[in-house]
Amino acid sequence: MNDRLIKALTGQPVDCVPMWLMRQAGRYLPEYRAIRAKIDFNTLIKTPSLCCEVALQPLARFDLDAAIVFSDILTIPDAMGLGLYFTAGEGPCFERPIQNAADIAALGVPDMYTDLGYVSEAVATLVAALKGRIPVIGFSGSPWTLATYMVEGKSSRHFERIKSLLFNEPATLHRLLELLTESVKQYLQAQINAGAKVVMLFDSWGGVLDTDNYRSCSLAYMRDIVHDLKQSVLSQHVPIILFTKGGGGWLTDIADTNCHAIGVDWTVNLGTARQQIGHAAALQGNLDPVALYAKPATIKQLVKQMFESLGDKTGYVFNLGHGILPATPPEHVSVLVEAVKRYGQVTQTARETGHVKQQT
């Protein structure tokens, strides 16, 4: 198996910085759009063979170091009975959002085999299809991020409903977050059992909180999940990546959860991030997805600058700072991959001395 990703996430030397791209399977690929022309998104994510097919699509085009299970961050609330659906303009929505404490009291942890079995099955199908060539990444939304959609009912601008709950009925909100945390633990464990070699928590909306509430409502629960995975024999060696969009101000707090790696968005300077956290955690990111609209020469230049800013390449995974955008030209992704493979090379000497040097 190409183990660059695992090595980079655990701080071990690699011959070249590994890379994958958030939403690498998706609408920017014509072959993905061809499938979606026939099948709606909800059916797609609930059909493991199709999930496998679309997850493999980018790998046929680009030399990437990981596959990620094709799924959605909102499968858990859907399995709890909230009725997930998708609209063209507004993105994901719930038919039955959470209104009050009674709604929350009525919720339970979904069964990972009956209610959410389609996700582990998608992982297992993808793992089998890849025949050990590259690792499969499993993922979940963070408890806070899941809660925002469950309470708001859809994407939100000001998060007025969930923050009202936070400010006015904190105990109620924390009950919801605890339930989601238990669900996420089991969900990631199920994906690991199915063959995921890395897991990632997408905390898309942790960045809308003030520092104190970020710590207590988002990070504390992610910390609990990290701790839990590290306790189990089956998951303790599976690297876990925490990605809080807009979380650049809290990198040392995030590293302090004992996660293996921190995903960073494009507003973070990689060199500054490394200065802040040292090698307490690996870093993953963070080219602005819109940079893929640039000319090939500019894309190469931007990748070169990222590596210059980063310095020591140990404990680093190349990625975008957020999901790839639907209007991205696939040829530009090829340019990006070539640039990362070129500028991300690590010499034998650097491999032997780079990280150690940093630590002394």
Next chain:
Amino acid sequence: MNDRLIKALTGQPVDCVPMWLMRQAGRYLPEYRAIRAKIDFNTLIKTPSLCCEVALQPLARFDLDAAIVFSDILTIPDAMGLGLYFTAGEGPCFERPIQNAADIAALGVPDMYTDLGYVSEAVATLVAALKGRIPVIGFSGSPWTLATYMVEGKSSRHFERIKSLLFNEPATLHRLLELLTESVKQYLQAQINAGAKVVMLFDSWGGVLDTDNYRSCSLAYMRDIVHDLKQSVLSQHVPIILFTKGGGGWLTDIADTNCHAIGVDWTVNLGTARQQIGHAAALQGNLDPVALYAKPATIKQLVKQMFESLGDKTGYVFNLGHGILPATPPEHVSVLVEAVKRYGQVTQTARETGHVKQQT
């Protein structure tokens, strides 16, 4: 004149921390909605007597330490001929957004008396009405923020158009930013001439840039504006506040522009911010606007915590971390004002020793 705001912005001791609220005149007030029921927003901002009337509305209810001219951040592009209009769902839009270099070449600096005279007149009318009771704040969008609306044509999610311009035709974008910078200088100067005692740059979208591009596309132009205002006899003593939403990672860079004060959004911890910048600049902010939906007891508690986190109150102006939301109950604003007046008191001893102590 109540000079707490000026004193706080220039690091001088005050008896109580001054406060005002972004969008303190606005839709959360029934008396504002009564006017808007009869007059559309565009007519309102172009009628100085009405601007004055709505700017005074919150002052009749709350003991605030400043008034802010009632206007919009997009008056400059409108005066350049882009055709500003407002829609219920999408917010501000332009009829004729910038498409290419030729469009930019055709633009000129608006005339501050004929094209934008209504803004200075709104300032002058408000200044006259206040009879020197409290200072009037003038403002402008930052060059980068104005450029985003001009190129995107409206609010944007990913800023794909302007970032494409940035990555593919940087020289073209910088021509636009230079033109806007010259316009903003003259615009703020005109507001100061009309009686504004403080000015503020709203950099609503600087936070969507990566660090390097934030420095070169947003901060560099704000620095130029600060420098310019400090050169002129008429404006050199007028404190200038820079507010980059999402700019919490760049506070030392912002302080380095030599601005008087930095506006911070609610994701920033005030104590951490002060540690980072010391007293190189005053701080303004940063309660989460949604916190005003909380119960009175909670609002008081949150204000108390903010002051505890801040420590030394010198060089600090209380505000929200973003504009007040339309659904905010006005009674909750009264609770907030009382809490700030209570917890923001500065004892005689602290006034004499507080700041000095910090510096030694």
